[in-house]
Amino acid sequence: MSTGTPYYITTPIYYVNDQPHIGHAYTTLACDVLARFMRLDGRRVHFLTGTDEHGQKVEKSARAAGVDPLEFCDRVSQNFRDLAVAMNFSNDDFIRTTEPRHIASVQAIWNELKERGQIYLGSYAGWYSVRDEAFYAEGELVDGKAPTGADVEWVEEPSYFFRLSAWQQPLLEFYAANPDFIAPESRRNEVVSFVRSGLHDLSVSRTSFAWGVPVPDDPDHIMYVWLDALTNYITAVGYPDTGSEDFRTFWPASLHMVGKDILRFHAVYWPAFLMAAGLQPPQRVFAHGWWTIEGQKMSKSLGNVVNPRDLIDRYGLDPVRYFLLREVPFGNDGDFSDRQMVHRLNGDLANDYGNLVQRVLSMVAKNCDGRTPQPGLLAAADTALLGRTGALLPTVRELLLEQQFHRALEAVWEVVGAANRYVDEQAPWTLRKTDPPRMATVLYVLAETIRRLALLTQPFMPQASAKILDQLGVPDDRRGFADLGAGSALVAGTPLPKPEGVFPRHLDPAAA
Ligand code: MSP
Secondary structure, eight states: OOSSEEEEOOOEEEEETTTOOHHHHHHHHHHHHHHHHHHHOOEEEEEEEEOOOOOOOHHHHHHHHHHHHHHHHHHHHHHHHHHHHHTTTOOOOEEEETTTHHHHHHHHHHHHHHHOOOEEEEEEEEEEEEETEEEOOOOGBBBBBTTTTTOEEEEEEEEEOOOOGGHHHHHHHHHHHTTEEEESSHHHHHHHHHHHHOOOOEEOEEOOOSSSSSSSTTEEEOHHHHHHHTTHHTTTTTTTTSSSSHHHHHSSSEEEEEEGGGIIIIIIIIIHHHHHOOOOOSSSSSEEEOOETTTTTTOTTTTTOOHHHHHHHOOOOOHHHHHHHHOBBBBEEEEEEEHHHHHIIIIIIIIIIHHHHHHHHHHHHHHHHTTTTOOOOOOOOHHHHHHHHHHHHHHHHHHHHHHOOHHHEEEHHHHHHHHHHHHHHHOOOHHHHHHHHHHHHHHHHHHHHHHHHHHTTTOHHHHHHHHHHHHTTOGGGEEESSGSSGGOOTTTTOOOOOOOOOOOOOTTTTTT
């Protein structure tokens, strides 16, 4: 196990009212890449995902399916686990809010808040949207609907309230002291102005449905599903045992990754609940954008919901992983189309990266007796290319700490481009006749460049990168980022397996 600086990363937990689609896969994929990167970088990682199983929305879906809520949750939750396997996600834990460990944790945080005078009994009269699982004030409604377009219903019932209003000032101070807490910056500004405009106490229990965690000592009340759901992030590291090794190691979380639609819950309510319970807020919340499909919102009624499995079947897993994080600047909305996908895969993967690997490895197979070539003295062009790969790690690390996936990939691909230009300039096929030792040096420099590139692409494309590293004869225990340096460089004379293409070309759907 790694001993480096802890890194705790979480996905939102997914509502089990829906089948997993590309939007869900996207959120977890971004976390998976970060988790893999940090592990390879020597950090001690805890990567959490799971399912959000309580509340009216899930109760309603279970009823519509004609099954008992828990049975319904078991079934749909399994689909999310299966998705994680299909997408090759490396989560360390999968939490379900119906698990005993979580119910105990939610009740413990409730008691803590109650003891600290942060929760009081009152009565709620206002609007509620089951789809959003959110309360709305009269003034927030637009044409009788929630600002998100969801239907609302009038609710009037006894309710416990959390003293959110008391946390307005502490939250503003917290945001000011932690400028990186909310990203991207535009979203941060939205949250700050929302909090500045004033916070009302928040209804945190309901009496009109049953599917949820009962309030301790007052079981007629079911806890508000967002208080229940958000608490998963601490349950998974041992709460209420704040003295446990996991809690001390991993809390506060390094990053909660969320979609832009649920930022308010994570950047306003959650830090307020935590501070009110005497716990530290997470270090960062990043709100990413939404995918539309060929220009349209994904919806069951339009029948355009993209199932990640169909994409994987069509394009292969790693190309899909690459596309989702390369195509759209992380934080922005993006549009999915097969044309764009094919364009990216043929360009960046087949032509640029794949072709580099293929050209070099087949020249090595043909001209160097299938062994890692023996380099001679390095020329300026050789050290320049190797120097560029050497400089990549700090750049990629910095960009990933800011969740700039597309820019990190862009930086790697600049070196892929430089390596392809080096092949053309050095023309090893000509050197084969004129200067074989120089050809061996050039091919060695290229193979070593590819080794370093493949180490760095592992978090994004684990299987394809492993295939490349296998073809270079890189041992499994030499694939961390500590091995990027010359100390782990390719060893001349190592017998190599027969090269095989890694990134196939696709037919342009427009031309098909
Ligand atoms: N259960 C809550 C989260 C609780 S976290 C304590 C929830 N679940 S969800 O299943 O509705 O959404 C989970 C995530 O999927 C959100 O981050 C949401 O933004 C993301 N996406 C859902 N559709 C999406 C797209 N079309 N595109 C990108 N992400 C999308 O909210």
